[in-house]
Amino acid sequence: MSGSHTAVAxxxxxxxxxxxxxxxxxxxxxxxxxxxxxxxxxxxxRVFLDTCTKCGACTDKCHYFLGTADPGNMxxxxxxxxxxxxxxxxxxxxxxxxxxxxxxxxDKALLQDWYNYFYQCSECRRCTVFCPKGIDTSEVTMAGxxxxxxxxxxxxxxxxxxxxxxxxxNNLGMKAPALANVLESxxxxxxxxxxxxxxxxxxxxxxxxxxxxxxxxxxAEPHVDGMIGYAKVLHQAGIRWTFSSExxxxxxxALFTGQHDHMRxxxxxxxxxxxxxxxxRLVIGECGHAWRVAYSFLDPLxxxxxxxxxxxxxxxxxxxxTHELLQADGIxxxxxxxxxxxxxxxxxxxxxxxxxxxxxxxxxxxxxxELLAASVPVVVEMSKDTTGQRTFCCGGxxxxxxxxxxxxxxxxxxxxxxxxxxxxxxxxxxxxxxxxAICKTQLSSVLPHHDLADVQVSSLHHxxxxxxxxx
Amino acid sequence: MSDILAGVLxxxxxxxxxxxxxxxxxxxxxxxxxxxxPLTPAPRTRxxxxxxxxxxxxxxRSLARATTITWIASLLFHYGLLLVMLMHVRFVFPELPLAxxxxxxxxxxxxxxxxxxxxxxxxxxxxxxxxxxxxSPSDYLHLALLxxxxxxxxxxxxxxxxxxxxxxxxxxxxxxxxxxxxxxxFGVLIHLALATILLLIFPISKLVHGVxxxxxxxxxxxER
Numbered sequence: 177m178s179g180s181h182t183a184v185a186x187x188x189x190x191x192x193x194x195x196x197x198x199x200x201x202x203x204x205x206x207x208x209x210x211x212x213x214x215x216x217x218x219x220x221x222r223v224f225l226d227t228c229t230k231c232g233a234c235t236d237k238c239h240y241f242l243g244t245a246d247p248g249n250m251x252x253x254x255x256x257x258x259x260x261x262x263x264x265x266x267x268x269x270x271x272x273x274x275x276x277x278x279x280x281x282x283d284k285a286l287l288q289d290w291y292n293y294f295y296q297c298s299e300c301r302r303c304t305v306f307c308p309k310g311i312d313t314s315e316v317t318m319a320g321x322x323x324x325x326x327x328x329x330x331x332x333x334x335x336x337x338x339x340x341x342x343x344x345x346n347n348l349g350m351k352a353p354a355l356a357n358v359l360e361s362x363x364x365x366x367x368x369x370x371x372x373x374x375x376x377x378x379x380x381x382x383x384x385x386x387x388x389x390x391x392x393x394x395x396a397e398p399h400v401d402g403m404i405g406y407a408k409v410l411h412q413a414g415i416r417w418t419f420s421s422e423x424x425x426x427x428x429x430a431l432f433t434g435q436h437d438h439m440r441x442x443x444x445x446x447x448x449x450x451x452x453x454x455x456x457r458l459v460i461g462e463c464g465h466a467w468r469v470a471y472s473f474l475d476p477l478x479x480x481x482x483x484x485x486x487x488x489x490x491x492x493x494x495x496x497x498t499h500e501l502l503q504a505d506g507i508x509x510x511x512x513x514x515x516x517x518x519x520x521x522x523x524x525x526x527x528x529x530x531x532x533x534x535x536x537x538x539x540x541x542x543x544x545x546e547l548l549a550a551s552v553p554v555v556v557e558m559s560k561d562t563t564g565q566r567t568f569c570c571g572g573x574x575x576x577x578x579x580x581x582x583x584x585x586x587x588x589x590x591x592x593x594x595x596x597x598x599x600x601x602x603x604x605x606x607x608x609x610x611x612x613a614i615c616k617t618q619l620s621s622v623l624p625h626h627d628l629a630d631v632q633v634s635s636l637h638h639x640x641x642x643x644x645x646x647x
Numbered sequence: 648m649s650d651i652l653a654g655v656l657x658x659x660x661x662x663x664x665x666x667x668x669x670x671x672x673x674x675x676x677x678x679x680x681x682x683x684x685p686l687t688p689a690p691r692t693r694x695x696x697x698x699x700x701x702x703x704x705x706x707x708r709s710l711a712r713a714t715t716i717t718w719i720a721s722l723l724f725h726y727g728l729l730l731v732m733l734m735h736v737r738f739v740f741p742e743l744p745l746a747x748x749x750x751x752x753x754x755x756x757x758x759x760x761x762x763x764x765x766x767x768x769x770x771x772x773x774x775x776x777x778x779x780x781x782x783s784p785s786d787y788l789h790l791a792l793l794x795x796x797x798x799x800x801x802x803x804x805x806x807x808x809x810x811x812x813x814x815x816x817x818x819x820x821x822x823x824x825x826x827x828x829x830x831x832x833f834g835v836l837i838h839l840a841l842a843t844i845l846l847l848i849f850p851i852s853k854l855v856h857g858v859x860x861x862x863x864x865x866x867x868x869x870e871r
Contacts, residue, residue, distance in 0.1 A: 219680040220864040226671070227859035230786050231721070232771070232778035233713035247780045256781065269785075269851055277852075278783030301865075304686050306713035308703065308721075309856055310863035312684060436681065473682050529687055532870045537695075538688040565688060566712075 179583025182295045182576075185330035192339045193438065196328040203327040204282055208265050210323045215262065221319050224311040225262045228252060234303040234313075239568050240296050243587030251303035251313040254293050257286070258320050291329055294320040296584050298576050299432060300525035300569035314574070318434030321575075325433060333578035337429045338438055345445065346391035346425035352378070355421055358394050366404060372646050374411040376403075376419070379453070383418035385410075386450045387494070388426045389461025390613035399616055402462050402635025408644050409498050409637070413506045417459075423449035426466035427613070431473075432575035443469060443477045456485040459492050462635055464526035464573065464612030467493055471531035495611060496534050498640060499543045502550060508645040509550040518554045518605045519639065521545060522592065522619070523567035524612035541565070544611055544636055551643035556603040562595035570610070572618025585618060586625045593626035600631060607632045609639065654817065654826040657839065660846035661822060667850030668858060675862040685868040696869045703866055720767035727761025728793075730754070731800070739815045758804070762797045765790055789854065792845060799838040807834035814839075 187197025200206055215222045234251040236242065241249040248254070256278065263270030263279035270279030280286060299314035325335065340349045350358075359376040366374045377383060387410070393403040410417050423445045430438035450458050458481065460470045470491040474481070484490065501507045521544060527533070533540035541564050548555050562568050571588030599605045608623075608631050610616050620633045690696045702708040707725075711718045734754050737743050745751060769790045772778050803809050813830035817839075820827030829836065849855060861867060 215678075217679050217681070219675060219678040219862065220684055222678050223675055223859055223862045223864070226675075227853070227856040227863070229853045229856050230778070230781050230783070231710070231717060232775065232781065233710050233717060235777040235781065237713065247777065250777060250781065252781045267851070269848075273785075275784065276788070277785045301686060304865055306709055308707050308710040308713075309860050310686065310703070310709070310866035312686070312865045315684065472684070476682055530684075532687055532689075532691075537691055537870070540687065565686075 179581065180296070181292060182578055182580050183332040184291075185325070185332045185335040189332065189335045189339055190325070190328065190330050192342075193325075193330070193335060193435075195325055195330060199328040203287070206327050207282060207287070207323050208261070210326045211258070211262060211319070212266060214319045214322065215266065218315065218319070220312060220315045224255070224309075224315055225259050227309045228255065228259065228311055229309070231308065233306050233308060234311075237303045237306050239300075239302070239571055239591045240298070240584065240588045243571070243590035244296075244584065248289070248293050249296055254297055255311065255313055255316045257290050257293055258316050261286070287324075287329075290320050291324055294324065295331060295576070295581065297574060298525070298569045298571065298588070299574035301529045302525065302566065302569065305529065305565055317574070318432070320434075321432070322434035325435065331433070331575060333580075334429045334433050334575040337427075338433070338435075338442070341425050341427070341429070341442055341445075342438075345422050347427055347429070348391045348394075350391060350394065350424065352421035355394060355419070355424055359419070362400070362404060362407075366407070370408075370646055372411070374404075374407050374646075376407050377417065378419050379421050380416070380418035381453060383416050383453060383455055385415055385417040385457040385459055386423070386453055386455040387417055387419055387459045387461060388423050388446055388449075388466075389419070389494075390427050390463035390466060391425045392613040392617060393461055394424075396613075396617060398620065398632070398634050398638060399462075399613055401638035401641070403637070405635065405637030405639075405641025405644075406461060406494055408641040408646055409501065409507060412644060412646055413501050418453060418455075420449040420453060422452070426460050426463045426470070428466060428469045429575060431465055431469055439469070439473070440477045443474055446470075446474075447478045447481060450481065451483060456483065457488050457492070458484060458490075459494055459497055461494050462611040462613065462637060464524035464614060465530070468526040468530035471533075493533050493543075494637065495544050495547060496539075498637070499534065499547055502547070509640065509643040510645055511551055511553045511643055513643045514552045514639055517552050517607050517639070518556065518603055519548060519552045519607045519609055519634075520556050520558055520596065520599050520605045521548055521563070522558075522570065522608055522610045522615060523563050524610055524615050525567060525569045525573060527611060528565055528567045547636060547640055548609060551639045552607075554603075556599050556605060558595040558599050562591060568592045568595065570612075570615040570618040571622060573612075573614050577614050577618055586622045589618065589622045589626065592619070593623060593628055596623070596628060596631060597626070600628065605631065607634045607639070609634050609636050611636045650828045651826045653829050653839075654821040657818070657843055658821040658824060660843045664846040664849045668855060671850055671855060672858055672862070675859070680864055683868050683871070684864050685870050686865040687870055689868065689870040691870050693869065696867060700861060700866055703860060716767065717771060720764045720771070722764070723760045724764025724768060724793075727757045727759070727764060730757035731761055731797075738811050739818050741812060741815055754804070758797060758801055762794065762801070765794050765797065769794070785852065789852065792841060796838065796841045796845060799834060799841060803834050803838055807832060809835050
């Protein structure tokens with residue numbers, strides 16, 4: 177089981193989230209009741225459970241299926257874990273003819289399967305692209321995880337992170353003084369490297385712009401180089417900006433666990449910090465699911481942010497901001513400064529399929545590429561079946577980025593690794609660029625298992641920052 | 648007596664199919680949709696969304712991305728079925744001018760398309776390991792039922808002579824609750840009985856996907 181089973185949340189973590197610490201005695205009745213409530217309150221879930229025809233279109237589209245060859249990882253099989261129970265308890269045919277329509281009673285073994293397989297899904301929605309009914313497996317996975325947590329079976333990794341972000345302000349549990357130290361030493365590094373005094377402000381009350389970024393950007397490699405890139409761009413554009421110690425995290429792991437109430441609370445921190453700092457612009461750093469939440473869910477979760485300036489009435493992606501500056505000649509990029517690098521771009525699933533960017537349909541696919549093209553002399557594309565809307569997940573998204581799932585993560589990265597290897601062989605690609613903290617961590621740690629240790633995983637804004645003409 | 652009973656049953660099946668399908672549409676429509684989950688890149692206008700749905704409903708665009716064989720088989724089956732059903736309109740309304748049904752001369756081809764589509768879909772379900780793994784008995788039975796309806800229809804067309812005027816009288820009588828005698832002939836009874844079963848299960852089975860797709864938030868929501 178090592179590397180393919182994720183630890184169940186400890187009682188103290190569950191209780192912090194007002195959930196039962198261990199599996200409740202009447203788990204069966206509670207789970208069925210919760211399933212009914214979710215079906216009644218989420219149209220997508222209900223339609224998706226009702227309309228699958230078992231056509232098989234999705235069966236070979238999931239990176240975890242392709243990597244593990246486990247039929248339980250076919251998207252429709254994953255959905256059926258929940259659908260069969262829904263049919264048994266909430267449909268006429270399933271109640272009276274369970275054997276005919278594949279309806280099942282929920283028992284301990286099936287509950288265990290729920291836990292195993294709903295935590296072998298990164299909620300990347302690639303299967304949805306190919307489903308003729310538009311069925312979104314991630315909604316089913318989220319519902320399954322929500323029900324599991326509600327009867328006492330949360331996932332330690334995600335639930336612990338949600339408690340940290342609630343208590344301290346970021347997923348890593350870094351407090352304000354520690355953050356200030358990190359930022360100060362980064363300022364010194366930049367000064368030493370470039371001779372320019374680029375600031376990384378924290379809780380600056382005079383700032384016009386709040387930047388919220390995944391906390392991995394503060395210290396992890398290769399993330400931190402991306403954050404240095406944001407700071408250089410903002411410096412060069414002459415923008416007065418700041419981080420917030422209270423909202424020092426863009427990520428929102430409650431999306432992964434399907435817990436809408438916690439998702440709202442975590443999103444609310446960002447709004448509250450923006451109001452408190454009295455900023456007129458809000459920018460989100462390189463983080464896939466954070467961008468989905470900011471782009472698609474921020475308004476419905478915490479209301480429209482009327483305090484933002486009319487020209488930018490909603491949260492902007494850092495790529496969108498840099499792109500705007502580049503087009504308006506607010507910054508200059510010199511690609512020759514990245515000479516020798518051959519770069520390919522990995523579309524992060526939540527950006528490509530769960531959000532947009534800029535004013536044009538598909539901007540989330542074109543804007544990062546235009547930034548790369550302006551920053552690096554040679555950019556090559558991986559196979560079309562593995563990029564854009566059809567991009568393969570890195571294998572670590574959706575609450576999967578934990579050591580106890582390492583085996584599944586390595587296998588799940590197989591399709592991405594194959595596409596990457598192809599361009600390494602044909603075009604001698606040296607760098608794989610992503611705009612998601614999870615993608616960066618996951619790909620850095622699993623690519624060596626696919627004999628791709630020589631490919632450097634990079635933040636997009638690392639390359640932008642290196643190409644930037646800084647004064 | 649049995650004429651009336653058959654008429655009542657057929658009428659019930661038709662009204663049930665329409666009523667229960669409408670009910671399901673109402674339930675889908677009234678279920679809250681708290682967070683927008685369009686599959687992006689998504690259209691940003693209502694017209695764009697309508698275009699996206701039309702492409703899915705009439706061209707099975709996503710299926711075309713996924714598997715060519717299933718896509719072609721599905722197109723053959725669904726469009727064959729559509730034409731065959733349109734031709735049934737004339738059985739019920741014999742006075743309808745043929746000019747309104749210009750494709751009626753292709754009825755044999757339509758039936759052939761429908762049946763060959765069904766055969767490929769069944770073969771795929773049996774022969775492809777992945778698809779067999781996810782299939783329940785009802786998945787095979789739906790195909791078998793449709794094939795039996797098509798086959799009995801083909802026999803009625805070529806082998807078992809049938810008085811279509813009587814069939815039309817019976818169906819119109821059932822729908823307007825003015826019961827008419829059952830048409831003569833074993834074959835037509837089988838065909839009508841199978842069609843009745845199809846109508847009965849339509850709203851409570853996966854067959855309802857045809858309307859369900861319109862409520863799929865990944866497809867019918869726009870990006871804003």
